[in-house]
Amino acid sequence: MPLTLAGLLAHQDLxxxxxxxxxxxxxRWAHVSDLVDPTPYLDRDSxxxxxxxxxxxxxxxxxxxxxxxxxxxxxxxxFGVGLRHAEVPQALLTEAAxxxxxxAEVPQAxxxxAVVRRVADGLMTEERAEQTAAMEGYRGLVxxxxxxxxxxxxxxxxxxxxxxxxLLLSREGHLLAGAPENARRHAExxxxxxxxxxxxxxAAFDHGGTRVTLLPVGQxxxxxxVLAVGRAAPLRGHERGVVDVAVDLLSLGVAQAAELMDSExxxxxxxxxxxxxxxxxxxxxxxxxxxxxxPEPPVRIAALTTSPARRVDLLEAxxxxxxxxxxxxxxxxxxxxxxVVVLPAVEGDAGVVQTVLSRTSGSLGVISEPADLxxxxxxWPKIAALADTLPASATGRLLAxxxxxxEGLLAHVSPAKAEGWAYATLAPLESxxxxxxxxxxxxxxxxxxNGNTEAASxxxxxxxxxxxxxxxxxxxxxxxxxxxxxxxxxxxxAFTVRDR
Numbered sequence: 001m002p003l004t005l006a007g008l009l010a011h012q013d014l015x016x017x018x019x020x021x022x023x024x025x026x027x028r029w030a031h032v033s034d035l036v037d038p039t040p041y042l043d044r045d046s047x048x049x050x051x052x053x054x055x056x057x058x059x060x061x062x063x064x065x066x067x068x069x070x071x072x073x074x075x076x077x078x079f080g081v082g083l084r085h086a087e088v089p090q091a092l093l094t095e096a097a098x099x100x101x102x103x104a105e106v107p108q109a110x111x112x113x114a115v116v117r118r119v120a121d122g123l124m125t126e127e128r129a130e131q132t133a134a135m136e137g138y139r140g141l142v143x144x145x146x147x148x149x150x151x152x153x154x155x156x157x158x159x160x161x162x163x164x165x166x167l168l169l170s171r172e173g174h175l176l177a178g179a180p181e182n183a184r185r186h187a188e189x190x191x192x193x194x195x196x197x198x199x200x201x202x203a204a205f206d207h208g209g210t211r212v213t214l215l216p217v218g219q220x221x222x223x224x225x226v227l228a229v230g231r232a233a234p235l236r237g238h239e240r241g242v243v244d245v246a247v248d249l250l251s252l253g254v255a256q257a258a259e260l261m262d263s264e265x266x267x268x269x270x271x272x273x274x275x276x277x278x279x280x281x282x283x284x285x286x287x288x289x290x291x292x293x294x295p296e297p298p299v300r301i302a303a304l305t306t307s308p309a310r311r312v313d314l315l316e317a318x319x320x321x322x323x324x325x326x327x328x329x330x331x332x333x334x335x336x337x338x339x340v341v342v343l344p345a346v347e348g349d350a351g352v353v354q355t356v357l358s359r360t361s362g363s364l365g366v367i368s369e370p371a372d373l374x375x376x377x378x379x380w381p382k383i384a385a386l387a388d389t390l391p392a393s394a395t396g397r398l399l400a401x402x403x404x405x406x407e408g409l410l411a412h413v414s415p416a417k418a419e420g421w422a423y424a425t426l427a428p429l430e431s432x433x434x435x436x437x438x439x440x441x442x443x444x445x446x447x448x449x450n451g452n453t454e455a456a457s458x459x460x461x462x463x464x465x466x467x468x469x470x471x472x473x474x475x476x477x478x479x480x481x482x483x484x485x486x487x488x489x490x491x492x493x494a495f496t497v498r499d500r
Contacts, residue, residue, distance in 0.1 A: 018105075032050070049078040080108070173312070
């Protein structure tokens with residue numbers, strides 16, 4: 001704890017009395033001066049001890065005097081009474097209260113040297129306390145480095161010691177470790193700052209009221225990663241030493257940690273591939289050998305897609321989701337760039353995936369109905385195909401198969417392409433000859449009445465034979481017959497696109 005004016009007031013043998021201001025101001029040194037302007041000889045955070053010898057009790061120069069002290073960074077004045085002034089001048093107290101300067105009365109019986117000695121003793125005590133705290137911090141980090149996985153243990157320990165959030169990222173920007181649990185939400189901003197700096201040197205930036213310190217982890221021109229420490233209060237001297245020790249410890253293993261993470265992801269992807277291809281027994285044997293827990297059936301499988309730039313973010317978010325870890329969900333990437341989750345079919349299962357999905361912009365996905373592990377090989381191709389064709393309107397959502405159907409076919413087609421196709425399909429019915437007998441409206445009305453010629457002719461207010469004649473002309477122009485259900489479906493879809 002830094003030495004404060006309150007610490008000096010607590011020493012009853014000094015007999016100091018607070019006359020105005022806060023007792024919580026920090027004191028870094030004590031200086032004795034009766035000069036009208038002592039500021040050239042003062043360091044910031046110094047306690048100025050004076051008897052006011054150069055200024056009278058009602059001097060008009062007190063405001064100027066106080067203003068100079070405040071601008072010089074003096075937090076407090078110890079005013080000695082009994083020599084020049086029988087009591088602390090009211091003019092001094094008034095100006096000090098206005099400017100936020102603390103004033104303590106020093107009795108005549110207390111020599112200034114005694115106050116200076118107490119300040120020096122307090123600073124030595126503070127220094128010893130910081131040294132002790134630093135040594136305890138060093139030992140704690142070393143013990144953490146011996147606890148597997150060491151990089152996560154060191155990061156967790158460092159965050160606890162500093163009461164800060166801490167992130168460890170690989171050179172490629174992969175999140176290797178973070179503490180506390182909500183620290184990962186700062187990962188994207190850290191990546192942006194590292195990319196903006198375009199170098200691997202120590203740096204700092206402000207982020208939401210927090211001062212973030214970036215330190216390269218590893219040696220050479222391209223270190224293995226970066227450590228980010230975020231805290232509202234600036235790091236003190238001994239705390240910076242603790243961070244330096246953490247960087248040294250992490251430098252020994254961050255490259256291995258990145259390799260380990262990549263290896264774990266490849267292993268999970270291998271197990272997933274076995275399940276998707278129907279080799280369930282082999283997948284279970286491989287999972288047991290690799291120490292990968294598999295969810296208890298029945299299970300559901302979710303296929304999620306996002307932009308290539310956000311794929312790692314989505315994968316990391318799902319890997320770090322505690323609810324998925326508890327139920328032993330299998331999270332892995334596949335060869336087509338999707339992120340796949342196999343999780344037990346329990347209440348709220350889709351909600352967990354949906355929450356993670358909504359936090360990663362531009363992501364969307366589809367989730368299957370419950371199935372056993374042996375049924376995943378049949379379910380997966382359908383789910384993968386749906387995930388690859390989800391419309392942009394589904395961004396941020398995790399859809400079930402029934403939800404995909406409710407989106408409708410046109411939601412999966414580019415509007416420009418759909419309009420071009422509809423124009424080309426209906427073009428034969430919009431020729432000059434076709435317009436004279438209004439073939440376009442005739443065919444539309446015929447289709448709207450499900451091919452019922454009596455109902456269609458009545459709706460058009462024409463004779464049934466006239467309708468038959470027009471439909472024959474339309475078949476000739478289209479080169480296909482209305483008895484073909486495919487033609488009827490295509491024409492109706494073309495009309496629907498044109499109406500949109």
